[in-house]
Amino acid sequence: xxxxxxxxxxxxxxxxxxxxxxxxxxxxxxxxxxxxxxxxxxxxxxxxxxxxxxxxxxxxxxxxxxxxxxxxxxxxxxxxxxxxxxxxxxxxxxxxxxxxxxxxxxxxxxxxxxxxxxxxxxxxxxxxxxxxxxxxxxxxxxxxxxxxxxxxxxxxxxxxxxxxxxxxxxxxxxxxxxxxxxxxxxxxxxxxxxxxxxxxxxxxxxxxxxxxxxxxxxxxxxxxxxxxxxxxxxxxxxxxxxxxxxxxxxxxxxxxxxxxxxxxxxxxxxxxxxxxxxxxxxxxxxxxxxxxxxxxxxxxxxxxxxxxxxxxxxxxxxxxxxxxxxxxxxxxxxxxxxxxxxxxxxxxxxxxxxxxxxxxxxxxxxxxxxxxxxxxxxxxxxxxxxxxxxxxxxxxxxxxxxxxxxxxxxxxxxxxxxxxxxxxxxxxxxxx
Amino acid sequence: xxxxxxxxxxxxxxxxxxxxxxxxxxxxxxxxxxxxxxxxxxxxxxxxxxxxxxxxxxxxxxxxxxxxxxxxxxxxxxxxxxxxxxxxxxxxxxxxxxxxxxxxxxxxxxxxxxxxxxxxxxxxxxxxxxxxxxxxxxxxxxxxxxxxxxxxx
Numbered sequence: 001x002x003x004x005x006x007x008x009x010x011x012x013x014x015x016x017x018x019x020x021x022x023x024x025x026x027x028x029x030x031x032x033x034x035x036x037x038x039x040x041x042x043x044x045x046x047x048x049x050x051x052x053x054x055x056x057x058x059x060x061x062x063x064x065x066x067x068x069x070x071x072x073x074x075x076x077x078x079x080x081x082x083x084x085x086x087x088x089x090x091x092x093x094x095x096x097x098x099x100x101x102x103x104x105x106x107x108x109x110x111x112x113x114x115x116x117x118x119x120x121x122x123x124x125x126x127x128x129x130x131x132x133x134x135x136x137x138x139x140x141x142x143x144x145x146x147x148x149x150x151x152x153x154x155x156x157x158x159x160x161x162x163x164x165x166x167x168x169x170x171x172x173x174x175x176x177x178x179x180x181x182x183x184x185x186x187x188x189x190x191x192x193x194x195x196x197x198x199x200x201x202x203x204x205x206x207x208x209x210x211x212x213x214x215x216x217x218x219x220x221x222x223x224x225x226x227x228x229x230x231x232x233x234x235x236x237x238x239x240x241x242x243x244x245x246x247x248x249x250x251x252x253x254x255x256x257x258x259x260x261x262x263x264x265x266x267x268x269x270x271x272x273x274x275x276x277x278x279x280x281x282x283x284x285x286x287x288x289x290x291x292x293x294x295x296x297x298x299x300x301x302x303x304x305x306x307x308x309x310x311x312x313x314x315x316x317x318x319x320x321x322x323x324x325x326x327x328x329x330x331x332x333x334x335x336x337x338x339x340x341x342x343x344x345x346x347x348x349x350x351x352x353x354x355x356x357x358x359x360x361x362x363x364x365x366x367x368x369x370x371x372x373x374x375x376x377x378x379x380x381x382x383x384x385x386x387x388x389x390x391x392x393x394x395x396x397x398x399x400x401x402x403x404x405x406x407x408x409x410x411x412x413x414x415x416x417x418x419x420x421x422x423x424x425x426x427x428x429x430x431x432x
Numbered sequence: 433x434x435x436x437x438x439x440x441x442x443x444x445x446x447x448x449x450x451x452x453x454x455x456x457x458x459x460x461x462x463x464x465x466x467x468x469x470x471x472x473x474x475x476x477x478x479x480x481x482x483x484x485x486x487x488x489x490x491x492x493x494x495x496x497x498x499x500x501x502x503x504x505x506x507x508x509x510x511x512x513x514x515x516x517x518x519x520x521x522x523x524x525x526x527x528x529x530x531x532x533x534x535x536x537x538x539x540x541x542x543x544x545x546x547x548x549x550x551x552x553x554x555x556x557x558x559x560x561x562x563x564x565x566x567x568x569x570x571x572x573x574x575x576x577x578x579x580x581x582x583x584x585x
Contacts, residue, residue: 061444124531135539139481
């Protein structure tokens with residue numbers, strides 16, 4: 001038995017690491033396992049006994065990249081438990097805030113984490129030395145997202161202005177005006193970004209994914225919609241637990257999600273796109289066609305194009321919201337605590353983020369459950385490795401490892417992290 | 433905003449000693465010369481780079497892990513020294529302070545003066561409080577930053 005271990009841990013972080021083990025026997029990939037550490041578990045316990053109103057601020061700290069997603073799923077779940085509906089301009093402002101997060105998060109991934117894979121660099125820093133203009137363009141685009149989150153969220157990182165029922169403070173039309181000017185420029189950059197990434201050389205790999213995403217009657221999904229799949233699932237968010245289950249896998253501190261009767265499934269940009277192409281704006285649809293994408297895309301390496309399209313959509317949608325914005329009479333709907341159970345699901349940049357809370361009569365959190373996108377995608381990541389890596393076994397260790405990392409990075413997984421943490425163990429076995 | 437200066441306390445206050453940079457920033461808020469802004473930040477590289485983009489001098493305070501005893505304080509002049517092999521903070525996607533410095537350097541976007549104060553972390557468990565040695569370092573580092581800022585004035 002030949003056994004080889006390759007390690008990439010030049011940034012061995014203390015908060016945990018992703019480890020990847022690929023077992024190759026007789027020249028074929030026999031198993032691929034991804035082990036990850038996932039923080040939300042701690043937060044579920046951390047929240048018990050806290051007031052319902054604290055959930056958005058506490059959960060926002062689960063992730064520095066997608067705090068808005070955690071806030072949004074938590075406020076929607078709380079509002080469902082408390083029997084409150086938030087609509088009109090407040091609902092629009094929540095969509096605008098989500099636009100900001102998608103722009104920030106997707107742009108970071110497209111330019112800083114994923115593009116180097118396609119352009120042959122170890123990371124954004126190496127890429128910046130040769131392609132400073134590209135990196136600057138990415139930073140500039142991301143900044144437009146930061147500015148939205150800054151203005152609406154109160155601050156850029158871990159926004160503090162979101163509350164159950166609405167906002168602490170809402171912006172004036174006058175405050176939003178300069179943002180619109182900035183977003184018009186960002187929309188042009190986003191359009192160029194779609195063109196730029198569509199010229200990359202993509203591995204020819206596809207699978208028939210079970211795609212799961214929210215779907216809304218009129219909108220490309222952020223905050224609201226049924227949970228649907230391309231296999232006919234169409235359920236209200238409150239029925240999520242009847243169809244999906246998290247199972248513990250020994251090698252990982254993270255739980256993995258399973259879709260009953262289906263198995264692994266895919267959440268995130270490809271799923272949203274495949275299930276909601278008709279809900280994109282004409283500009284985003286046009287950019288997709290120009291980039292050579294059809295109405296569906298099952299090549300995960302092309303997720304970088306779909307992310308760029310979603311950034312373009314987010315710029316377009318943000319401009320629409322600002323243009324139509326009417327200042328609300330009050331920043332939030334009044335809330336009266338009561339006992340109840342509430343479910344919320346929104347579309348984090350990486351995919352469906354589900355929250356469920358049970359509240360006591362005084363509004364204290366009795367139970368919290370959070371299912372992040374990465375735990376839903378983890379089985380799918382492993383299946384991708386199992387299916388795709390076999391065609392690359394003739395590569396040397398370094399090149400093979402790069403392909404494996406790139407395959408994981410397609411998902412922009414919210415582990416610490418897709419850039420540096422992978423440790424690849426290549427075990428070559430021959431049966432005697 | 434050429435000529436302005438900024439003090440940035442970096443970290444996650446919910447992760448034990450990782451929040452120490454922000455505590456130092458809080459200690460310094462309101463006690464700095466008028467041209468010095470004091471802010472807290474989570475350390476994400478792109479927005480950090482943007483934050484320090486236009487300033488003349490940046491003083492960055494973050495937790496780090498290098499294997500030294502907890503509470504050990506290290507001063508790094510980014511413009512003249514190589515970043516040592518330490519691990520800064522816990523920014524979620526591994527794209528944090530060290531990457532911001534390297535990227536800023538590659539793009540020629542670092543402030544003229546750029547100083548990091550790194551405090552060796554003990555515990556970074558979710559919800560943990562500061563470990564004693566790190567709590568003791570808060571005052572020391574705040575004083576060191578204040579002194580440096582005054583000298584540079």
